[in-house]
Amino acid sequence: MRVLGLETTCDETAAAVVSLSDDGRGHIRSDEILSQIAEHAAYGGVVPEIAARAHVEVIDRLVERAMDNAGLALSELDGIAAAAGPGLIGGVIVGLTTAKALALVTGKPLIAVNHLEAHALTARLTDGIAFPYLLLLASGGHTQLVAVRGVGDYVRLGATIDDAIGEAFDKVAKLLGLPYPGGPEVEREALKGDPERFALPRPLLGRPAPDFSLSGLKTALRIEAERIAPLSERDVSDLCAGFQAAVVDTVVDRTRVALRAFRETAGHPTALVAAGGVAANQTLRRALERLARESGLRLVAPPLRLCGDNGAMIAWAGIERLRLGLVDDLSAPARARWPLEETGPRP
Amino acid sequence: MRVLAIDTALNACAAGVLDAGAGQVLAEESLTLERGHAEELLPLIERVISRIDGRFSGIDRVAVTIGPGSYTGLRVGIAAARAIGLAAGAPVVGVSTLSGLLAPLVATGERRIAAAAIDARHGGVYLQAVAPGGRTVVAASHLSLRDAVRFLGSGPVVITGSGAAVIAAEAIEAGVSVDLSLAEVTPHVAWIARLGAIADPAHALPKPLYLKGPDAKPQAHARVARR
Ligand SMILES: Nc1ncnc2c1ncn2[C@@H]1O[C@H](COP(=O)(O)OP(=O)(O)O)[C@@H](O)[C@H]1O
Numbered sequence: 001m002r003v004l005g006l007e008t009t010c011d012e013t014a015a016a017v018v019s020l021s022d023d024g025r026g027h028i029r030s031d032e033i034l035s036q037i038a039e040h041a042a043y044g045g046v047v048p049e050i051a052a053r054a055h056v057e058v059i060d061r062l063v064e065r066a067m068d069n070a071g072l073a074l075s076e077l078d079g080i081a082a083a084a085g086p087g088l089i090g091g092v093i094v095g096l097t098t099a100k101a102l103a104l105v106t107g108k109p110l111i112a113v114n115h116l117e118a119h120a121l122t123a124r125l126t127d128g129i130a131f132p133y134l135l136l137l138a139s140g141g142h143t144q145l146v147a148v149r150g151v152g153d154y155v156r157l158g159a160t161i162d163d164a165i166g167e168a169f170d171k172v173a174k175l176l177g178l179p180y181p182g183g184p185e186v187e188r189e190a191l192k193g194d195p196e197r198f199a200l201p202r203p204l205l206g207r208p209a210p211d212f213s214l215s216g217l218k219t220a221l222r223i224e225a226e227r228i229a230p231l232s233e234r235d236v237s238d239l240c241a242g243f244q245a246a247v248v249d250t251v252v253d254r255t256r257v258a259l260r261a262f263r264e265t266a267g268h269p270t271a272l273v274a275a276g277g278v279a280a281n282q283t284l285r286r287a288l289e290r291l292a293r294e295s296g297l298r299l300v301a302p303p304l305r306l307c308g309d310n311g312a313m314i315a316w317a318g319i320e321r322l323r324l325g326l327v328d329d330l331s332a333p334a335r336a337r338w339p340l341e342e343t344g345p346r347p
Numbered sequence: 348m349r350v351l352a353i354d355t356a357l358n359a360c361a362a363g364v365l366d367a368g369a370g371q372v373l374a375e376e377s378l379t380l381e382r383g384h385a386e387e388l389l390p391l392i393e394r395v396i397s398r399i400d401g402r403f404s405g406i407d408r409v410a411v412t413i414g415p416g417s418y419t420g421l422r423v424g425i426a427a428a429r430a431i432g433l434a435a436g437a438p439v440v441g442v443s444t445l446s447g448l449l450a451p452l453v454a455t456g457e458r459r460i461a462a463a464a465i466d467a468r469h470g471g472v473y474l475q476a477v478a479p480g481g482r483t484v485v486a487a488s489h490l491s492l493r494d495a496v497r498f499l500g501s502g503p504v505v506i507t508g509s510g511a512a513v514i515a516a517e518a519i520e521a522g523v524s525v526d527l528s529l530a531e532v533t534p535h536v537a538w539i540a541r542l543g544a545i546a547d548p549a550h551a552l553p554k555p556l557y558l559k560g561p562d563a564k565p566q567a568h569a570r571v572a573r574r
Contacts, residue, residue, distance in 0.1 A: 047563040101430035330389035
């Protein structure tokens with residue numbers, strides 16, 4: 001089984017082909033990603049209209065390249081998948097419409113994939129793990145702890161009540177005058193800094209429900225920064241280190257609570273899975289690895305290229321759904337908002 | 348040559364197939380809608396193409412309206428057209444909505460200035476105008492109402508498009524003779540197909556013609572002072 005996957009929900013245009021072999025494992029046959037970072041850099045964040053304009057200029061070329069690199073013709077595919085949301089609607093429409101048109105001409109089934117579900121299932125592509133598992137999904141737009149029980153069967157255990165973690169990294173970077181996107185920059189600065197110099201809060205630490213709150217931490221950091229401004233190189237590094245340490249402590253605590261909740265409701269997880277752009281953070285990975293080990297679990301975190309937005313995860317989610325017969329028709333809507341819980345088989 | 352034409356730029360969601368040699372429309376369908384083009388378009392194309400022998404293999408070229416128009420609408424049509432072209436192995440050409448609106452006026456051998464105007468909101472219009480014989484009077488542009496009327500000159504003018512009425516009101520006030528009787532709100536998809544059939548694929552690229560910037564301002568960084 002071979003599926004083409006298209007991703008256009010934010011600022012990456014991506015197309016990839018993934019195949020499924022007889023032993024049930026997925027293989028990435030091609031994986032094209034075109035980042036729009038340069039287009040948005042001047043604005044300090046993603047501008048939806050600029051993103052949508054960029055997607056429509058390149059998506060067909062990326063599809064062509066993904067097919068060429070996979071050595072396949074469109075007619076040799078078994079399905080065409082696209083992220084149908086959640087995300088920036090102008091971009092989602094471009095990717096989904098492209099997939100629909102390809103599906104119509106080739107006569108192949110369309111799979112309208114939930115972008116979050118694609119992140120959630122990536123660990124099965126890379127590591128072939130079985131259900132159920134605990135997923136920490138942390139990206140620029142989402143922060144959730146989810147019990148992944150099956151394809152289309154997700155129970156959200158906790159989520160952020162304000163900013164997403166990646167968003168908080170980006171805002172902190174902006175505040176400190178670091179370039180966009182901020183996550184990797186803050187991580188780089190933090191390496192050089194002293195995480196203990198500033199006493200920053202760990203919001204919601206110890207609370208019984210595994211939710212997150214990032215905005216208080218961000219405000220505390222701003223107050224510290226303003227107090228000692230103008231900032232030296234050293235100050236910036238120390239602030240980044242302090243912020244990252246606070247985030248890591250919070251994530252570990254919240255994940256530990258979620259593991260407990262998981263065992264109460266969904267049984268024994270096969271793994272702790274980290275996904276989304278923030279899962280690229282090495283300090284966070286190491287901390288999660290320790291937590292997993294303590295809990296007798298394996299940490300599965302996708303390779304860096306598959307942490308951010310990509311087409312391979314969409315193609316893989318397409319395979320997971322297609323083999324269960326979960327396909328969509330050509331009127332499938334593009335959705336700005338689409339909770340993971342609403343990805344089950346439609347009645 | 349058989350041309351599949353697609354238009355989702357304005358208030359229509361339309362597709363049609365023209366046999367350009369025979370000058371005959373083989374199939375066509377058009378819905379009037381404000382929004383929802385992304386959901387309606389592909390099922391509509393499927394209905395149209397099911398009436399064509401050989402379906403997509405019988406298509407030699409795809410033509411699509413590239414704007415000006417609703418940004419989202421343009422991208423729905425263009426994304427669909429380009430993907431169909433890719434999968435069917437057919438070249439894709441872009442046709443401006445203003446040319447599509449003007450075509451039926453120009454085709455009758457009109458002796459007046461023919462103008463197409465699309466309401467761009469906020470007191471602006473997208474305007475294109477040609478003199479008898481085809482000389483450009485106003486190239487496709489985004490203009491204030493006042494400039495639009497000024498550029499049309501002393502007339503007489505025959506005008507079409509969703510912006511026709513507002514321009515006419517202003518122009519008539521200025522003493523210009525304006526004929527609104529032929530005004531249409533959206534181009535007819537058969538005209539998009541005809542223009543697409545004669546377009547040069549090397550130049551009529553299927554890229555959005557927004558005529559306006561993305562309306563985003565670089566952010567003033569709320570950042571803390573650094574040494
Ligand atoms: N090394 C890192 N440390 C922390 N955050 C990171 C790192 N790398 C990327 N990020 C953050 O991940 C987010 C991007 O992830 P992605 O999965 O593409 O998210 P989305 O599609 O929701 O924007 C950004 O907010 C970015 O700052």
